[in-house]
Amino acid sequence: MNLRFLDTFVGIADAGSIGRACERLHLSQPAASRRIVALESELGVQLFDRSAGRMQLTASGEDLLRRSRRLLAEAQSLRDRARALAGGHGGILRIGCTPQVIEAFIAAFIAQYQARHPEVELRLVEDASGALPAQLERGDIDFAQIPAGDERFRWRLLYPTHAVAVFPSKHALARGKAIDIKDLGGEPLLLLPHESQARGWMDAAFNVARLRPHIAHQSAVPHTLIALAAAGHGVAVVPSNLLIPQKGIAARPVLLRGQPVGRWSSIAWHPQRFLPPYAERFLEAFARYAERADPGRRFTRRAPPLPRPKEPA
Numbered sequence: 001m002n003l004r005f006l007d008t009f010v011g012i013a014d015a016g017s018i019g020r021a022c023e024r025l026h027l028s029q030p031a032a033s034r035r036i037v038a039l040e041s042e043l044g045v046q047l048f049d050r051s052a053g054r055m056q057l058t059a060s061g062e063d064l065l066r067r068s069r070r071l072l073a074e075a076q077s078l079r080d081r082a083r084a085l086a087g088g089h090g091g092i093l094r095i096g097c098t099p100q101v102i103e104a105f106i107a108a109f110i111a112q113y114q115a116r117h118p119e120v121e122l123r124l125v126e127d128a129s130g131a132l133p134a135q136l137e138r139g140d141i142d143f144a145q146i147p148a149g150d151e152r153f154r155w156r157l158l159y160p161t162h163a164v165a166v167f168p169s170k171h172a173l174a175r176g177k178a179i180d181i182k183d184l185g186g187e188p189l190l191l192l193p194h195e196s197q198a199r200g201w202m203d204a205a206f207n208v209a210r211l212r213p214h215i216a217h218q219s220a221v222p223h224t225l226i227a228l229a230a231a232g233h234g235v236a237v238v239p240s241n242l243l244i245p246q247k248g249i250a251a252r253p254v255l256l257r258g259q260p261v262g263r264w265s266s267i268a269w270h271p272q273r274f275l276p277p278y279a280e281r282f283l284e285a286f287a288r289y290a291e292r293a294d295p296g297r298r299f300t301r302r303a304p305p306l307p308r309p310k311e312p313a
């Protein structure tokens with residue numbers, strides 16, 4: 001269907017006469033008449049009643065006018081979208097992250113970002129199994145928030161993520177600003193499963209400290225571990241980049257030989273995939289927001305700084 005014919009149809013209906021419509025459309029009257037005849041022939045209905053010497057919409061014309069307006073609006077939206085894509089101003093970005101990071105600050109960031117940049121569609125891909133790097137490598141996602149240092153990718157540092165011990169506020173461990181990992185040796189521990197990255201940090205730290213942990217419970221849901229710790233079932237060890245409630249419980253960073261256990265968090269992308277301008281602008285905005293909104297900022301004051309890895313060139 002020729003959209004110019006539809007535009008002429010809507011223009012005549014709005015103007016009330018073919019003469020006024022032709023002035024607005026910069027068309028001659030014979031050309032406009034030919035377009036309407038061709039459109040009526042294609043649709044198989046009469047759009048205007050010409051018997052009274054003026055262009056009066058028929059019942060069919062009234063019905064198709066509303067649909068024509070919608071179709072022309074969609075066509076204009078498509079043109080605008082294509083121009084934005086061609087100019088690098090808009091498109092779809094798939095962001096991979098863990099559930100706790102979505103809860104802690106990404107949900108709020110996306111709401112703010114899309115209100116300012118409606119031409120960019122952000123799609124969240126949630127994963128807690130540690131498969132985000134593989135998804136990024138396959139191209140299933142455009143960005144992933146993962147620990148910094150994976151040499152397969154380029155990445156931008158966001159904030160340090162500490163391993164944090166959580167327990168009732170009246171627990172003896174609450175007396176200090178931080179906890180040495182050896183102090184966890186006699187505690188029933190509530191840990192994330194082995195496939196989680198944060199659990200990997202703790203397992204490595206236990207090995208260095210030559211400590212065999214007493215594992216009371218494992219769960220892939222950090223807030224389950226925190227709830228168990230609050231009820232006195234043990235000490236939960238979770239990453240600092242989630243919302244940890246402060247009422248009735250205490251949380252302290254875990255140290256190994258005086259140094260924090262953890263990794264810097266980053267937003268990563270594949271080096272062989274082109275980043276259009278709108279993706280680069282998103283990256284800058286996300287990094288600035290994450291630095292301000294880091295939910296674990298309060299723990300950086302209780303422990304020595306995590307070594308800052310050098311970002312890839």
